[in-house]
Amino acid sequence: MAPPETNNKNVLDSVIYKYTSSSTQSDEENKLLKETLNKLREEIEKLKSPPLMVCEIKELHEKTAIISIPNGNQFCVNISDTCGKLRAGDMVLAEQKNLTVIKVVPTTKKFNVEKFVIVEKPTVTWKDIGGLDNQIREIQEVVELPLKKPELFKKVGIKPPKGVLLYGPPGTGKTLLAKAVAKATGSTFIEIVGAELVQKFIGEGAKLVKEIFEMARKKAPSIVFIDELDALAAKRMEIGTSGEREVNRTFMQLLAELDGFNELGNVKIIGATNRKDILDPAIIRPGRLDRLIEVGVPGKEAKLEIFKIHSKNMTLEKGINIKALVKKMENFSGAEIHAVCTEAGYFAIREDRTMVTKDDLVKAVSKVKKEEKLEGEDYLRYFG
Numbered sequence: 001m002a003p004p005e006t007n008n009k010n011v012l013d014s015v016i017y018k019y020t021s022s023s024t025q026s027d028e029e030n031k032l033l034k035e036t037l038n039k040l041r042e043e044i045e046k047l048k049s050p051p052l053m054v055c056e057i058k059e060l061h062e063k064t065a066i067i068s069i070p071n072g073n074q075f076c077v078n079i080s081d082t083c084g085k086l087r088a089g090d091m092v093l094a095e096q097k098n099l100t101v102i103k104v105v106p107t108t109k110k111f112n113v114e115k116f117v118i119v120e121k122p123t124v125t126w127k128d129i130g131g132l133d134n135q136i137r138e139i140q141e142v143v144e145l146p147l148k149k150p151e152l153f154k155k156v157g158i159k160p161p162k163g164v165l166l167y168g169p170p171g172t173g174k175t176l177l178a179k180a181v182a183k184a185t186g187s188t189f190i191e192i193v194g195a196e197l198v199q200k201f202i203g204e205g206a207k208l209v210k211e212i213f214e215m216a217r218k219k220a221p222s223i224v225f226i227d228e229l230d231a232l233a234a235k236r237m238e239i240g241t242s243g244e245r246e247v248n249r250t251f252m253q254l255l256a257e258l259d260g261f262n263e264l265g266n267v268k269i270i271g272a273t274n275r276k277d278i279l280d281p282a283i284i285r286p287g288r289l290d291r292l293i294e295v296g297v298p299g300k301e302a303k304l305e306i307f308k309i310h311s312k313n314m315t316l317e318k319g320i321n322i323k324a325l326v327k328k329m330e331n332f333s334g335a336e337i338h339a340v341c342t343e344a345g346y347f348a349i350r351e352d353r354t355m356v357t358k359d360d361l362v363k364a365v366s367k368v369k370k371e372e373k374l375e376g377e378d379y380l381r382y383f384g
């Protein structure tokens with residue numbers, strides 16, 4: 001048996017231990033509760049505070065700035081001291097009540113442009129394009145020659161156009177031409193779609209245009225291809241809604257970019273549209289996209305060439321009268337001729353064959369024709 005005094009000491013020790021440990025435990029609990037309380041308070045503050053408005057700095061004065069709010073209206077406002085250094089063009093957050101500028105938005109200063117445009121080194125060659133010899137020659141003169149031999153133009157003493165406009169119905173080879181010239185010149189191909197530019201970037205379209213051209217200069221030689229140019233550069237009767245104002249601003253920036261660069265630099269612009277009739281004449285004024293190239297529906301010979309291009313890797317039955325077949329493809333575009341080849345291939349696959357027969361092709365022609373008719377009817381229903 002242990003001596004009694006030792007026993008008493010043990011009991012005391014354990015009481016002291018219990019007391020101190022329970023006090024540190026409650027300290028900890030206390031600390032935890034305080035932290036939670038603070039977090040909840042912060043959360044409530046967040047829920048109570050009104051949202052800040054995203055605006056653009058237009059001009060800076062000593063202690064004030066002129067900002068433009070998203071609907072296009074402009075105000076002269078104060079700048080908070082916490083804001084740091086500002087520059088015109090910055091996107092900032094402003095209090096809703098008095099529009100005092102609180103903070104710069106760091107992310108919108110610089111887009112990751114490459115996310116929004118398609119940048120590629122195309123593989124389309126001139127040989128992949130059928131029936132557009134004149135158009136190819138023209139685009140070579142205007143885009144390829146100045147990129148490859150700028151000194152020639154200096155000697156002759158003329159300035160080549162800065163860009164070209166390809167116009168014509170859908171599926172006739174406009175995008176193909178632009179890609180082929182990029183391939184022929186070893187240029188970076190930067191593709192923007194007009195409609196997307198104005199829809200996605202309300203408030204930022206103009207900035208994006210600026211940055212796309214910056215990127216084009218960095219990656220030069222490059223070709224900036226603007227598809228559906230009409231979405232951006234359509235004639236406007238009056239500029240009413242803020243959406244229209246925004247499109248107009250984006251368009252103005254495009255014109256400014258076009259005016260700002262050198263004809264003999266190594267950035268070229270190719271625009272494409274199905275609706276040349278509605279384009280704002282400002283875009284095709286001399287010094288801008290002043291070479292217009294029509295890319296129309298292919299004629300007899302052209303259709304034959306296009307068919308040959310798309311069927312060159314197919315196993316065709318011997319003795320098909322291609323000329324007679326092509327005759328059936330009235331008003332077909334290059335894209336539709338391509339579709340005929342693909343559909344005919346499917347008819348063969350469905351019957352477990354690898355050889356495509358005349359019958360497959362004839363059926364494919366009527367299928368594509370039917371689809372075209374349906375599309376035409378839809379078009380008339382909506383727009384006719």
Ligand SMILES: Nc1ncnc2c1ncn2[C@@H]1O[C@H](COP(=O)(O)OP(=O)(O)OP(=O)(O)O)[C@@H](O)[C@H]1O
Nearest residue numbers: 128129130170171172173174175176306334335338
């Ligand atoms: N002249 C052509 N030679 C060979 N293939 C063609 C030709 N025209 C069109 N095609 C085929 O049709 C497809 C679509 O062509 P493309 O994208 O160049 O048309 P587009 O004129 O740009 O049409 P959209 O106005 O609808 O943009 C091509 O990928 C190609 O397969």
Ligand SMILES: [Mg+2]
Nearest residue numbers: 174175227272
């Ligand atoms: Mg196209």
